[in-house]
Amino acid sequence: FVCFLNSCNSSDGDRKKIFIGFSQSINNDIWRKSMDHAMEVEASLHPEINLTIYNANRKAKKQIKDIDNMIEQGVDVIIISPFESDSIVPVIEKANIKGIPVIIVDRKVNTSNYTAYLGADNIEVGRIAGKHIVSLSNGHANVIQIYGDLTSSPGLERSLGFKQIVKQYPGIKVFDVDSDDFGHPKTNFVKVLDSIPNIDYVYSFNDLIAYNGWKIAKDKGLDKKIKFIGVDGLNGPFGGIQLVKDRVLEATVLYPTGGSEAIKLALKIVNKEIVPKNNMLNTILIDSLNADIMSNQFDKIAVQQSDIEQQQS
Numbered sequence: 001f002v003c004f005l006n007s008c009n010s011s012d013g014d015r016k017k018i019f020i021g022f023s024q025s026i027n028n029d030i031w032r033k034s035m036d037h038a039m040e041v042e043a044s045l046h047p048e049i050n051l052t053i054y055n056a057n058r059k060a061k062k063q064i065k066d067i068d069n070m071i072e073q074g075v076d077v078i079i080i081s082p083f084e085s086d087s088i089v090p091v092i093e094k095a096n097i098k099g100i101p102v103i104i105v106d107r108k109v110n111t112s113n114y115t116a117y118l119g120a121d122n123i124e125v126g127r128i129a130g131k132h133i134v135s136l137s138n139g140h141a142n143v144i145q146i147y148g149d150l151t152s153s154p155g156l157e158r159s160l161g162f163k164q165i166v167k168q169y170p171g172i173k174v175f176d177v178d179s180d181d182f183g184h185p186k187t188n189f190v191k192v193l194d195s196i197p198n199i200d201y202v203y204s205f206n207d208l209i210a211y212n213g214w215k216i217a218k219d220k221g222l223d224k225k226i227k228f229i230g231v232d233g234l235n236g237p238f239g240g241i242q243l244v245k246d247r248v249l250e251a252t253v254l255y256p257t258g259g260s261e262a263i264k265l266a267l268k269i270v271n272k273e274i275v276p277k278n279n280m281l282n283t284i285l286i287d288s289l290n291a292d293i294m295s296n297q298f299d300k301i302a303v304q305q306s307d308i309e310q311q312q313s
C-alpha cells in the first residue's frame with residue numbers, strides 16, 4: 001500500500017484501503033503505549049485499515065509536523081492525542097479545511113473545528129477520588145494532591161472535580177504538589193512529607209506518579225500510614241489494577257485510553273455514519289473490592305480479540 005504526496009492508494013485490487021494516521025504525543029508512558037497497542041489490535045481486526053502511528057516524544061513542533069505530513073499524504077482520518085491545546089490548533093484547522101476528518105483523544109484542544117472528541121470525564125475522575133477519600137476518612141484527613149500537567153485538560157479537570165467534593169468538608173486539608181508532566185512528584189513532595197507529620201492520603205493524577213510517590217514514602221517508612229490513590233487503572237504489570245492488588249495503591253480511578261474506540265469511530269466516519277461530536281468513555285473507582293473483577297474483564301476482552309485475530313489469520 002502506497003501513501004505518497006496528496007494520495008494514499010491501495011494496491012489491493014478492488015478492496016478499498018482505509019488510511020488512518022495517529023499522532024501520539026508522548027511515547028515513554030505505559031498509558032500511552034497501551035493506547036497505541038489498543039489501536040493496533042483494533043486495526044488488525046479490520047484488514048482494510050492501514051494504521052500509521054507517529055510519535056511526537058513530548059515535542060509540540062514535532063506533533064504539528066507529523067500531522068502536516070498526514071495531511072500532505074491525504075490520509076482518510078487523522079487521530080490525535082494532543083500534547084498542547086493551543087499550538088496544535090492551526091494544523092487541526094488545516095486538516096478541517098482540506099476535508100480530512102480529525103478525532104481528538106484525551107486532552108482537549110482550543111478549537112471546535114474537528115470531527116469528534118473521545119475521552120472520559122476528567123471532572124468526574126477527580127470527583128470519584130474526592131468522594132472515596134471523604135468516605136474512607138469521614139471527612140477528616142490531610143491529603144497531598146500531586147498534579148499532572150495543569151496546562152492540559154486532564155490536569156485541570158482532575159483537580160477541579162476533586163476540589164468540588166473536598167471543599168464541602170472543612171476537615172479535609174489539601175497540600176498541593178507538582179509533578180513533571182504526569183511522571184514523578186517534584187521535590188516539594190518530600191518537603192511536605194517532612195514538614196506535615198500526619199499525611200493520610202495522596203491523590204495523584206495518574207498511577208505512575210502515585211507509584212513513584214509511594215516509593216519515596218516507602219523509603220521514609222510511611223508507606224503503611226499513607227494511602228495512595230491514582231488514576232488510569234491499566235491492566236497488566238505495573239498497571240494501576242495490579243498496584244491495587246499489590247496494596248501499593250489504595251485505589252485507582254479508571255481512565256480508559258480510548259485506543260480501540262478511536263479506530264471504531266474512524267471506521268464509522270469513513271463509512272459516512274453520523275457520529276456524536278463528544279464521545280464519552282466510562283470511568284469507575286477500582287479498589288480491593290473490584291480489582292479482580294476488573295482485571296478479569298480486561299483479560300476476557302484480550303482473549304476474545306486474540307481469538308478473532310487467530311480466526312482471521
Ligand code: AHR
Pocket residue numbers: 026029031032106107152154182205206207231232255
Ligand atoms: O493526559 C492524560 C494522562 O496522560 C493520563 O492519565 C496519563 O497517564 C498520561 O500520561
